Amino acid sequence: MRRSTALGAMFSFALVIQACGSSSSPAPTTGGSSPAPTTAPSAAPSAAEAVTLTLLEHQKPRLDALAKIIPMCETSLAAEGLNVKVNITGDVVEDEQFRSNVTILYQGDNPPDVTSYGGAWVPDFATAGYLADISDRLTGWADWNDHFYPVLKDRAKQADGKYYSMPRHGTVIELFIRKDILDQNGISTAQPNSWAELVDRLTQLHAKTKLPAITIPAGKTWGGGTFDEGFIHIFNGTGGKLYNDATSKWIVKSQGLTDAFNFYATLQKAKLLPSKALLDPQPWQPTKYDGFTGTTADGKTIPVAPPITTQGSWGWVYDWGPAPTGARPIPGIYDGKVDTWAFPSKAPNDNFVWAAEDWMWTISAKSKHPDEAFALLKCLNTGEPLAMDVASVGNLAPRDDIREIAPYKDMPYLIKMEELLTSGRTFKAQVGIDKIQQAVGDATEQILLDKMDGNQAADYFATQATELLGPDAVESQ
Amino acid sequence: MVAGFLAPSLALILVFVVAPVVWAVVLSFTNWKLTGPGAQHPELVGFANYGRLAGSQAFRDAFARTVVFVIFSAMVGQFLLGLGSALVLHRRDVRLKSLWSAAILLPLVVPETVAAFAWASMLESSGEGTLNRIVGLAGVEPIAWLQQHAILAIIVVNTWRGIAFAMILFAAALEGVPQEVNEAAVVDGASPRQLLTRITLPLIKHAIVLYMLLTTIGTVTVFGLIYFLTRGGPGGETTTLSIFVYERAFRFFEIGLGSAASVIMLGVVLGFGLIYVRLLRAQI
Numbered sequence: 001m002r003r004s005t006a007l008g009a010m011f012s013f014a015l016v017i018q019a020c021g022s023s024s025s026p027a028p029t030t031g032g033s034s035p036a037p038t039t040a041p042s043a044a045p046s047a048a049e050a051v052t053l054t055l056l057e058h059q060k061p062r063l064d065a066l067a068k069i070i071p072m073c074e075t076s077l078a079a080e081g082l083n084v085k086v087n088i089t090g091d092v093v094e095d096e097q098f099r100s101n102v103t104i105l106y107q108g109d110n111p112p113d114v115t116s117y118g119g120a121w122v123p124d125f126a127t128a129g130y131l132a133d134i135s136d137r138l139t140g141w142a143d144w145n146d147h148f149y150p151v152l153k154d155r156a157k158q159a160d161g162k163y164y165s166m167p168r169h170g171t172v173i174e175l176f177i178r179k180d181i182l183d184q185n186g187i188s189t190a191q192p193n194s195w196a197e198l199v200d201r202l203t204q205l206h207a208k209t210k211l212p213a214i215t216i217p218a219g220k221t222w223g224g225g226t227f228d229e230g231f232i233h234i235f236n237g238t239g240g241k242l243y244n245d246a247t248s249k250w251i252v253k254s255q256g257l258t259d260a261f262n263f264y265a266t267l268q269k270a271k272l273l274p275s276k277a278l279l280d281p282q283p284w285q286p287t288k289y290d291g292f293t294g295t296t297a298d299g300k301t302i303p304v305a306p307p308i309t310t311q312g313s314w315g316w317v318y319d320w321g322p323a324p325t326g327a328r329p330i331p332g333i334y335d336g337k338v339d340t341w342a343f344p345s346k347a348p349n350d351n352f353v354w355a356a357e358d359w360m361w362t363i364s365a366k367s368k369h370p371d372e373a374f375a376l377l378k379c380l381n382t383g384e385p386l387a388m389d390v391a392s393v394g395n396l397a398p399r400d401d402i403r404e405i406a407p408y409k410d411m412p413y414l415i416k417m418e419e420l421l422t423s424g425r426t427f428k429a430q431v432g433i434d435k436i437q438q439a440v441g442d443a444t445e446q447i448l449l450d451k452m453d454g455n456q457a458a459d460y461f462a463t464q465a466t467e468l469l470g471p472d473a474v475e476s477q
Numbered sequence: 478m479v480a481g482f483l484a485p486s487l488a489l490i491l492v493f494v495v496a497p498v499v500w501a502v503v504l505s506f507t508n509w510k511l512t513g514p515g516a517q518h519p520e521l522v523g524f525a526n527y528g529r530l531a532g533s534q535a536f537r538d539a540f541a542r543t544v545v546f547v548i549f550s551a552m553v554g555q556f557l558l559g560l561g562s563a564l565v566l567h568r569r570d571v572r573l574k575s576l577w578s579a580a581i582l583l584p585l586v587v588p589e590t591v592a593a594f595a596w597a598s599m600l601e602s603s604g605e606g607t608l609n610r611i612v613g614l615a616g617v618e619p620i621a622w623l624q625q626h627a628i629l630a631i632i633v634v635n636t637w638r639g640i641a642f643a644m645i646l647f648a649a650a651l652e653g654v655p656q657e658v659n660e661a662a663v664v665d666g667a668s669p670r671q672l673l674t675r676i677t678l679p680l681i682k683h684a685i686v687l688y689m690l691l692t693t694i695g696t697v698t699v700f701g702l703i704y705f706l707t708r709g710g711p712g713g714e715t716t717t718l719s720i721f722v723y724e725r726a727f728r729f730f731e732i733g734l735g736s737a738a739s740v741i742m743l744g745v746v747l748g749f750g751l752i753y754v755r756l757l758r759a760q761i
Binding site: 096100103104107123124125127128129130219220221276279280281431432434435438442445446448449451463464467468470 | 510511512513514516517529533534535597602621623624706707708709710711712713727728729730
């Protein structure tokens with residue numbers, strides 16, 4: 001009996017470890033302890049000495065654009081005496097998956113020399129020692145000092161005062177509206193000047209259509225987008241603070257947070273949010289593509305059609321622009337059918353737009369050729385290569401001297417938004433932002449499920465954030 | 478000679494099972510992370526990760542949910558339906574036996590991701606979903622199955638997927654029950670129910686224990702089906718231990734904490750295994 005018990009135990013022990021071992025078996029290297037900062041420029045190779053750089057990209061339109069841009073940069077670098085060959089690697093996956101993939105690559109010995117991703121990831125990667133410190137190179141570049149937008153430069157600077165990334169594109173996020181649908185329903189398309197005015201407008205629309213009136217990302221399935229494209233724009237309208245720079249702690253309980261969750265709860269209670277669609281595994285499909293256009297490809301009307309949504313500048317091209325780039329084209333999008341509103345605040349007449357980078361370029365701390373990698377980034381962020389890159393996905397130039405360069409110059413709707421980069425409101429990501437994003441997703445999901453009101457969701461957020469970040473990393477106000 | 482034959486297997490088990498287990502236990506006592514400041518200088522933190530898990534409502538909820546998931550999808554659903562299928566197909570008077578067997582075996586040969594996508598389509602919340610089309614025939618409005626009945630949905634899907642394995646195991650065991658024993662019992666006046674409870678089940682006890690052990694292990698560690706269907710939502714309703722471990726280890730890259738949760742998972746399965754063996758007093 002004893003022997004059989006022991007055998008059974010060993011058998012189950014072995015099987016469960018086989019099943020879940022993948023979560024516990026990564027090699028225990030000490031992460032970023034080995035790579036040294038690369039602030040000091042390395043010796044430049046001679047003109048004849050070829051250097052091969054690897055560039056990792058995870059979004060198809062950007063990959064296609066880079067295939068055209070990189071040869072231009074190779075030629076440009078050759079003219080400067082740098083014999084650089086760039087190997088582009090495509091890893092076309094969703095952002096969350098890419099984050100896992102790139103983290104594992106950084107742990108290995110040969111991470112890509114250059115890659116780009118959301119600026120919110122940079123603090124965690126930089127403090128882990130994965131990214132090269134490019135402070136000296138960046139501040140020594142005249143274009144950086146003279147032409148890049150201050151808001152983007154500030155967002156690139158990390159808590160230690162150094163730079164580990166360079167903004168790839170700029171973006172402005174606003175409320176996009178289907179002007180034609182609002183007009184049809186007799187709803188004013190003038191800028192709403194407070195939350196109350198916006199809710200009133202949405203309520204009128206709902207009374208006429210019986211449909212959800214606005215998409216504000218919420219819940220867990222939208223991932224980081226719930227925070228980046230939804231919650232932060234509500235929270236920024238409260239006047240509250242989410243991070244205390246003085247104590248380096250996240251603020252998880254405050255009047256501003258309670259107000260923000262109550263705003264979500266107000267929308268949910270009045271049936272103004274497409275809550276069922278927001279809980280979908282891919283919520284952007286029914287809410288931004290099928291929903292915002294109101295029809296499917298075969299002309300059927302979709303029952304969830306919020307004609308107002310939070311959206312970044314890329315909506316003009318990547319989401320609703322003409323095919324083949326646009327995921328779900330809106331015919332006549334540039335002819336006045338679609339317009340934008342700034343985000344209103346809780347207090348009257350305090351409207352604002354979100355201004356930030358859309359992805360940061362980074363150089364791996366393990367790169368053997370940081371000088372060449374930086375030279376490549378300078379090329380990618382200059383002139384025609386940059387104009388082509390931003391136009392490929394409908395983003396904004398991160399600097400002020402690209403407006404006259406094709407193909408970007410032919411996109412006046414983007415240039416109009418670029419002008420807002422100087423006055424937009426923002427929130428700078430800090431270490432632990434991924435956990436705050438998760439807690440926001442958890443709390444807003446409880447509202448969508450009608451399980452909590454705004455106050456309860458605010459308490460739930462505080463609990464979740466404290467649990468994920470640890471009590472030492474949070475505080476109340 | 479015997480040792481020579483065993484050596485390759487033992488070497489593989491040592492390298493790919495025992496060593497990772499030991500390493501997982503070691504990691505569970507560290508604060509090692511893959512991102513953030515914790516990635517550069519991991520330190521031993523004793524039982525801090527275990528303490529953090531003990532105080533975590535999310536972990537306790539995931540633990541309880543896993544127990545419910547195992548009981549209803551594996552111990553009840555798969556076991557009863559698998560045994561029932563095996564008993565029915567064991568009868569000589571069943572027609573189209575091979576067709577029924579093939580239908581039941583089908584879920585086992587479908588890759589997990591394909592099965593998940595097929596069920597996602599079946600349970601689609603709009604009126605286009607297969608299940609909603611069916612209930613729509615009775616005038617029922619479309620139901621968001623994966624949102625309103627998430628835990629029930631994943632229990633049903635996992636039951637569906639596991640019936641075949643149970644059936645194969647029990648069918649093989651039933652083949653081993655001597656026919657003359659059943660015939661003698663019938664001659665002695667045993668009812669069909671008595672035949673089942675007094676003759677058949679005791680004689681396939683070993684297979685039942687083995688099945689329970691395997692299905693418990695397999696169900697505690699189910700990840701793909703749940704992740705593809707619900708990602709642990711809505712509102713964490715389907716976050717089982719495996720999803721919890723994944724989120725901590727590969728979403729937040731807290732390897733130390735994720736390892737501690739894995740070690741606890743291991744303990745849970747070991748506990749289940751020991752209970753089966755002791756309660757049923759069976760030899761494997």
